[in-house]
Amino acid sequence: MIKIDSSSLIYLIKLDLLELIKKLYKTIIITPKVKTEVVDQGKKNNYPDAYVAESLINNGKISLHEVPTNLIIPQIKKIHQAELELIHFAHDENCIVLIDDTIAQRYASTLGLTFRTIPFLLVELLQQQLITGSEFDIYLNKIVSLMNLHPKDLLYLQKCKEVLVSL
């Protein structure tokens, strides 16, 4: 089970990685605030992938879970309230969270929460043999081009791939 934030969901749809992530984590969960950012705002601005996101929710491939009303969400500068809500929701249910930004990942880490990032998902997919080494490279190229991947991520991904291939 994995809970994902808005930018990660947008990137996963654009990268066509959602089916593979579903195989890896079985259940993909978003909150109503993530749905608003991805589906409602995207449709309002005529982004075709927003309709893809909506149909994935409607046919149950992405689960929409309400956040418990008694959950206390702090306010933290530089992190959006929807992300903080998602992080605390994941923390409350001891669930892995997919978040896209360093500062939010660091915050999740301080809570003792296990987090994932889109680039790192490639490592997990390769480790679980859900993609081959050459598919890893294809997805990596897509990520580099779509997300302007940071060189540090690129170096680590290549290192992780080398290690996995050698195992």
Add this chain to the structure above:
Amino acid sequence: MSVISIRVDKKLKEELEEVAQLRKIDKTTLIKQLLPDLLKQGRIQAALEAYQNGMTAESAAATANLDLWTFLDALREKNILHHPSEESIYLDFLQRCKHEIK
């Protein structure tokens, strides 16, 4: 309707007049037509700067009152580097692999 007046240099005034003439409209109408796009560019620039100062994408977009889709497109178009993944995620993984190899 509110009135604003701005001082511009001679060259910019001449350019405005030239474009207005080409479009067969007056300068005021031209400026009124250009302003919404310029304001959107201003919002995008503000959000990009916030992102480059460490704000999350969601937060940077919201600060400038932009939708997230538009902002992520702008990040790509302007070739802004994505925030790096927190290093510990890779280091922990490599450490686990090292144990496996042993």
